[in-house]
Amino acid sequence: MLFVIRMLLLGLHFLVAGVLGVLVGLCRPFNPDNSRLYARLYGWPFCWIMPVRIEAEVGPLFDQPPGCVIIANHQSNYDLFVLGKVVPRRTVCIGKKSxxxxxxxxxxxxxxxxxxxxxxxxxxxRKAMLTTTRTLQNNATSIWVFPEGTRNPQTQLMPFKKGAFQMAIEAGVPIVPVCVSPYAQRLNLNRCKRERVIIRSLAPIPTAGLTQQDMPALIEQCREQMQHCIDSMERELNRG
Structure with a gap:
């Protein structure tokens, strides 16, 4: 019964947030801070509807000025809501044209x-890559990327695709990793107990002076740091 109620409320919330978001977008189209407002519209009510308790420890992310590449692990479609409260100002993301x-x-x-x-x-x-480089360098705007390239509910990160790191190196901007504790396989919409979800950002990783030859080492460094953080959060959650 709880599952049905929550799904109905979530569907209604999705429609209302979508309508409000489009109205905001029509008033200030293509403003790079629109995504942060949209994220809050989706994220805040979600915490009341769904059985989750989100703990955000993202000081390094919010302290970093706009103009960086943000990378995060991607577990499920619910990430749209789970990450809503931690999207910083002037942040956009990359999506398929369709x-x-x-x-x-x-x-x-x-x-x-x-x-x-x-x-x-x-x-x-290639045109998109040039656009993102100009955006990072000249528009004081950050770009959020899921470097695994697809949803992954497992605790072990999949290999990272190179796009985010290529952008960061070409623009000479730092990379800020954001880690979300494994929640997708624990989430039970039919129970009252709230699932604890930790979101933790890591210290920015500079790319100034790096070349494309440095990219494999940079990718491995980011992936290792994120995996270590995810493993640490998993142990913390298992301890209760």
């Missing part, structure tokens, strides 16, 4: 100034 046609969410994503790319098209991908 998202623009998803009712409400697609228009909201587009009006939020997020970067839409056509996957599988090398020419378009």
């Amino acid at each position: 998202l623009k046609w998803v009712p409400l969410f697609g228009q909201l994503f587009w009006l939020g100034g997020n970067i839409l790319i056509e996957r599988g098209n090398a020419h378009q991908a």
Whole structure:
């Protein structure tokens, strides 16, 4: 019964947040701070509807000025809501071009100034890379990326794709890792007890002076740091 009630409330919340978000976007289209407002619209009510208790320890993320690459692990579609309260100001993300046609969410994503790319098209991908580099360097705007490239509910991170690191190196901006404790396989929508979810950001990793030859080592460094953090949060949660 709780599952049905929560899903109905979540669906209603998604529609209301989408409508409000589109209205905000129409008033200030493509403003890079729209995504932060959208994230709050989705994130705050979620904590009341769903059985989660989010603990955010993201001082390094909020202390970092706009103009960085933020990388995070991606567990499920609920990340849209779980991460809502920690998206910093002037942050956009990259999504596939077809998202623009998803009712409400697609228009909201587009009006939020997020970067839409056509996957599988090398020419378009290169143009998108140039756009993101200019955005990072000149617009005081950060870009949020899920470097695994797909959802992964497991505690072990999958290999990272190179796009986020290529952007950071080309723009010479720091990378800020954000780690979310494993929650996707624990989440039970049919119970009252709230699941504890920890979000923890790590210290920025500088890329100034690095070249593309340094990218494999940079990727491994980021992945190792994030895996260590996720393992530490998992042990903390298991201790209760």
